[in-house]
Amino acid sequence: MKITDITLDRLRLVLDPPFRAAWDPEPRRHFDATIVRVHTDEGITGIGSGDTMDGFDAFRPLFVGEDPLDIVRHVRAIETANFHGGVYWPLEAALWDIIGKVHGRPVAELFGNAAKQLPAYASCGELKSPQERAATALRVREAGFRAMKIRIDRNRIDEGVAAVRAVREELGPDFDIMVDLNQSWRMAGDTAPSSDLATTRKTIARLAELDVFWIEEPLPYADVEGYQRLRAENPGVRIAAGEMHHSATELLRYLEQDVLDVYQMDVVLAVGMHRARTLAEVAHLKHRHFTPHSWTNGIGVLANLHVCAGVGGGPYFEFPYDPPGWTPQRRDFMLAEPVAVNADGRIEVPRKPGLGVDLDEDAVDRWRVS
Structure with a gap:
């Protein structure tokens, strides 16, 4: 061939x-x-x-x-x-x-076939007031999810912590909450400095009191010592990062130096499927988690899902979801059917050979940029 x-x-x-x-x-x-x-x-x-x-x-x-x-x-x-x-x-x-x-065969079978489906967490993308975020959290739980991720702006920390508190009070202790500080990388043109280590330490201490499941990307990738300090000071809080880290060898150094609890390299944005699998296996051998980032579109979601399910990643799989601003219909506009979670809040690996992508060719023709 x-x-x-x-x-x-x-x-x-x-x-x-x-x-x-x-x-x-x-x-x-x-x-x-x-x-x-x-x-x-x-x-x-x-x-x-x-x-x-x-x-x-x-x-x-x-x-x-x-x-x-x-x-x-x-x-x-x-x-x-x-x-x-x-x-x-x-x-x-x-x-x-x-x-x-x-x-x-589905690609997940070729990667190890450790899981046929994974619990998904609703990964929210917008900043919302505490009242709005609590209301969306109720809808997230009604959709089947048992966990969600909330973003906090480095310039609006009090409001962000209040949003996490509002969700915790609304949904109780049995609902897992992740928090993303978005401090590890920047969109093009965003030159604002990251929060310093002292501010980040205070923020994590406040979030730890709300029993968050993990805190994501609290520092720039280069601050390895800072990550290690955050983990040492907060044994009850998992630290997650790596979604856009493009260096497989640097991620291997993270693993060797035990920098993170949760490794999140995206297979279509960061290091690819083959390398992510290797790094995920090393993470598992070190008793650490692999839960890939998946904020692209439905095809990218499926690629990450196949690797994650293949190697037995988790404990949750990221599912970008924050209606009405971000819905499966918007995210997967090029697919015949959006990728969805089932009634139990799990995302199932497609059983079709390959990745299981089913394009809507009419949508491709409609939205193609000439």
């Missing part, structure tokens, strides 16, 4: 009303998605998505004419291309989709 072509569909969904993501400097008025299709001479096409794939055209000849099943070769080639261009892990997802289709 040979790769005959790699094509990109660039889509843009207009968001009206806009989505006010906590990490965006300005409200998001459109949602972009790039679909990668790897075509083969045997008629099998692999589908991936996640990052924008900007600049990939120059690197297409590295893959066309090669056997799509030579995955280790392709992972290494993608890493060399990433060094000189953008982030091309959606291509690896498309290649795994082909591998699963060739073998007639």
Whole structure:
């Protein structure tokens, strides 16, 4: 089998009303998605998505004419291309989709088949008042979730802590709450400094009193010593990070130095599926968690799900969900059916061969950017 072509569909969904993501400097008025299709001479096409794939055209000849099943070769080639261009892990997802289709198995089976479904947590994206967040938490629980993640703005810490307190008081001790401080990386153009270590230590101490399940990305990635100090000072609170850490070797150093409780590398944005699997296995051997970030679109959600379920990640799987601003329908506008959780708040691994992606070609044609 040979790769005959790699094509990109660039889509843009207009968001009206806009989505006010906590990490965006300005409200998001459109949602972009790039679909990668790897075509083969045997008629099998692999589908991936996640990052924008900007600049990939120059690197297409590295893959066309090669056997799509030579995955280790392709992972290494993608890493060399990433060094000189953008982030091309959606291509690896498309290649795994082909591998699963060739073998007639879901990719999760090829990654270990540790779980057929995973408990999902509702990952909220917007900043809301304590009253609004408590109301949305009730709707989240009614939708089947048993956990949710709340964002806190570094410039509105009191309001953020109050929102966590309101959810805890509304839903009680049996509902798990994660908190994301969004301090490890920045969107392009956001040059504001992170909160200093002293402020972060105070914030975590306040959140610990509310029995949060984990605190996510409290410091910049480079502050390894700061992460270690936070863990040492707060033995009852898990520290999570790594979603956009692009260096597999640096993440391995995190594991060697026992920096985190929860490792969150996104397989279509950070280190790819093959590398994430290796790092996840090491995390498990060290009795630490792997729970990948999944804030792209439904195809990216599925790629992360297959790796997470394959290796037995958890204890929860991230499910981007914060209606009305962020819904499965908006997130998965290119799919025939949005990825969903079942009545028990679990996300099930598709049983179709490959990643289980089912595109809505009419939606692809409608939202394609010429």
